[in-house]
Amino acid sequence: MKKHFLWIYALVLLAFVGCKSLQEKGNDQFLSGQYQYAINTFTQILSQDSSNLEANQFIAESYRLSNRIEKSEPYYRQLAEKDPSFSSYFFLGQSLKAQQKNEEAIQAFEKAKGYTADDALLARNQREIEAIKLAEGIEDYWPNHVLVNYTELNTLGADFSPVLSEKFLYFTSGRQASAIYPATGTPYLKLFRARADGLKVDVGVIQPLPEFRNEEGLNQGSIAISPDGNTIIYSRGNSTSPKDYPETTLFASYFRGAGFTQPIWMPVNGEENWWNSTPAFSPDGSELYFASNRPGGYGGIDLWKATRLANSDFGNPVNLGSTINTPGNELFPRMTPDGKFFFASDGHPGFGKLDLFVAEKDESGKQLIRNLGKNINSKDDDFGIFFTEYPKAGFISSNREGGVGDDDIYFFEDKTPKPKIVNVLLNVFIKEEKADGSIADLPQTRVVLYGSDNKQQGGDFSNANGRVRFTMAPESDYTIIASKGGYFSKSIPYTTKGKTPDPATLIQDVTNVSLDTTIVLDQLILEKSIVLDNIYYDLDKAEIRPDAAFELDKLVKILADNPSIRIELSSHTDSRSSDAYNLNLSQRRAQSAVDYMVSKGIAADRLVAKGYGESQLIIKDAKTEEEHQVNRRTEFKVIEIRE
Structure with missing residues (x-):
């Protein structure tokens, strides 16, 4: 019996030592950013002790920090129940919001209020509650845009951030990877390109970026190409080498006659421990937009802008301000020629995680932020918009349900039904009254048509039958002026309002409606009463x-x-x-x-x-x-x- 007891004690001691070993291993993995490995390690600990709050904490944080907060719900819930705090309830609320469990999310945010007196935290918490409520009234920005998964282009891994330049589509993908990224457990990312004409991509020939070699053992992220095609900027990071840069940073390659230079680190990155990514050029190439977590922002990741200098470098970055940036995360900027600014955010009212938004000015010049709506956004991450024909067609990236793999590339097109065209063909008959009271045709009379804006819409001389024909728009007002030497000129108003069928009732694309009107001119005779x-x-x-x-x-x-x-x-x-x-x-x-x-x-x-x-x-x-x-x-x- 004693021997039996010693044998049981030895097993317990061995299990305790093994558990401690896993704890230390998980800690090291978490601190080094190997979040997926940390999740695997702490899951083993939970399998032996499901009430281990520290293991729950590390798994919850690992999912959150690797952009998978929707998977953290059971772990934050355990923390909130056993060791409640503002953070456990707040992040539980964010996890529930990411799954569109909005009522439960609001309840978690409400409970979070009771565990802090910090005004900044309370304000951020209240913003989350208000964002959920505001999301219920979001309307589609482009109600007739249709989003389609580009299945032939996507793989089981990640494919995202497409950019079209000089008949090539450049994008980021996990295909052809030789190693796994420890933070997410997914393949390292590389840059690729394929020939493309607008939305038509030659998916049969996809090649690694030829301008310079993809590096192994790190992530090559979102790419930006200057409008003239001579500058490539992309994000690079997550190397496991202690000799490499510790954070994701921006690198640039320049075309120099025979080809592109080897990528070099950009001064706009600032400190080595600042995260910088998702670059994009302004339409004229004079400004560089990017995302960064550097100090001076409004929380999380903010969007910044740097202006190109005379020596082609970029000046000191400027934060885009509190209208665009929030305590959450803003990434993937895109400026359009008409001055609108598109970006992804999880801090503005949306449907879950990252949504696509546009910043535009109203008539008074005030900048407004609008969610692009449910036909573009989902409860998952939606980001990286690029227009091939602004604003009618382009690409976005999303990891929504129903895709081919992880992040997928989607294309969108404006499917607004073509309006039914109604042409009004007006026959204007010019006549004169004879001395005996009879009416006769009056040829070679000048007839001019004016619109409601008093601008001339057409003009001609009446033919041998006294007729002139004009093409007019439905539901419009006009003035017709007839003049001929020896006759009183005459102007008459004419309207097509109420004289054409409702386009909604028409079947044919084009319908012609023929109408007639008559103008009788009187002879102009001196001294005739x-x-x-x-x-x-x-x-x-x-x-x-x-x-x-x-x-x-x-x-x-x-x-x-x-x-x-x-x-x-x-x-x-x-x-x-x-x-x-x-x-x-x-x-x-x-x-x-x-x-x-x-x-x-x-x-x-x-x-x-x-x-x-x-x-x-x-x-x-x-x-x-x-x-x-x-x-x-x-x-x-x-x-x-x-x-």
């Missing part, structure tokens, strides 16, 4: 009544359409008062009409008021009221045509 109908005055009065004003407005229009004519406006009475009275009354009425037209903008020197009283009766022996009305008339005649 033209009666103005319906010009009435109250008994013994000369004031212009509203119904008379309506008719006089027509004469105002004629004068406006024919600026070269000068007219006499005459008033005539019947014979039922004395000659002197009728002459005075008719003069006052004629002058009243002229004054009205002057008030409407007609120059006074183009108008002559003349009262004829009863001196020009049409029916000299008028007896009925109708006959007297014929004699009581207002006329005008052209007395001069000015050059």
